[in-house]
Amino acid sequence: DTEVTQTPKHLVMGMTNKKSLKCEQHMGHRAMYWYKQKAKKPPELMFVYSYEKLSINESVPSRFSPECPNSSLLNLHLHALQPEDSALYLCASSQGEGLANLAKNIQYFGAGTRLSVL
């Protein structure tokens, strides 16, 4: 099973709302990632968690707040977003960040949450 599950699939929120995106995997992966993808553009890395600790924050605005409650779950808390934050938010997981010698440290992606900020 190489499934990464993201909820919700679609989310519409106002600029004053607080909402959360959820990502779950049961593959025993120890690295989890958030990406943002605008229409017709490649995914852009936002955050990386390794062994439940934040290891990379790609200078993401503080209105995006990641959380990794345990090794299977990754959340992205959203607050006071702007319309330009509307995008597809993708979660991914892999066996372990930084395992450059591991033959198949493939990142598996979830289906994404399509977010619209009004």
Added chain:
Amino acid sequence: ELKVEQNPLFLSMQEGKNYTIYCNYSTTSDRLYWYRQDPGKSLESLFVLLSNGAVKQEGRLMASLDTKARLSTLHITAAVHDLSATYFCAVEDTSGSRLTFGEGTQLTVNP
């Protein structure tokens, strides 16, 4: 900073024809990925290329990696309509932490 360039960005081809998508990257890496994305969908892993000279094939798609030239190719043989999608190459940095994606190649296969 690692940069990844794909070309072409748009490709319209007829069924039955062959074509190649190119992916160049700017700094040393020994791991390159090809992903497929259908409109409104997530990324599907196609190939992972781990070493110089690696070649992998799945159906009508074949991917290769030349780490010395910093070049990967995705070759399409006898295209069919079902291959219509956007194809991304992605290069992993040497720490194994970051994937940098190319801009994507939007492929349309016409009957």
